[in-house]
Amino acid sequence: MQTDPDHFELLGVPATFALDRNALDAAWRDVQARVHPDRHASGTAQERRVAMQWASRANEAYRTLRSPLSRARYLCERAGVDLQVETNTAMSTGFLMQQMEWREALDDARASRNQDALDHLAAELAAERDTMARQVGDLLDVERDYATASARVREWMFIEKFSEEIDAVADALADSH
Secondary structure (H helix, E strand, C coil): CCCCCCHHHHHCCCCCCCCCHHHHHHHHHHHHHHHCHHHHCCCCHHHHHHHHHHHHHHHHHHHHHHCHHHHHHHHHHHCCCCCCCCCCCCCCHHHHHHHHHHHHHHHHHHHHCCHHHHHHHHHHHHHHHHHHHHHHHHHHHHCCCHHHHHHHHHHHHHHHHHHHHHHHHHHHHHHCC
């Protein structure tokens, strides 16, 4: 029985965290040029339906692989590691302590309506996001330690969500001026 290609195979790019974004973009455009439904407009209903399905799969693959966090999640899941994002909230003690510090800093900045403090917190999280991407990349591409990578990916997901929270507070402050 033939199985459908995974996202990397579908786009013809290496199954690694460290993907060249330009190569990914070019690969997606190449696949779209071949399977786009407009190319099959004069085909049978079945041919048009299959083209639409392949184009949709190519778009899903591209969306997943172009985001470093989504790509990391996908690589873990592809290796058989369930991230259990809904049920597993276990994180290292150090990261939990860091979360508390960040939350306190956000609460203080919100209460004092301090945009500079929000900017500083956002910059700190951006730096942490960059560090996290490098660590996860090494765990996935070099060490092939998918279990540890999945734990770091869950932490990275927190950072992304918390960054959105900071942005929302900053937007609310800007709107109130």
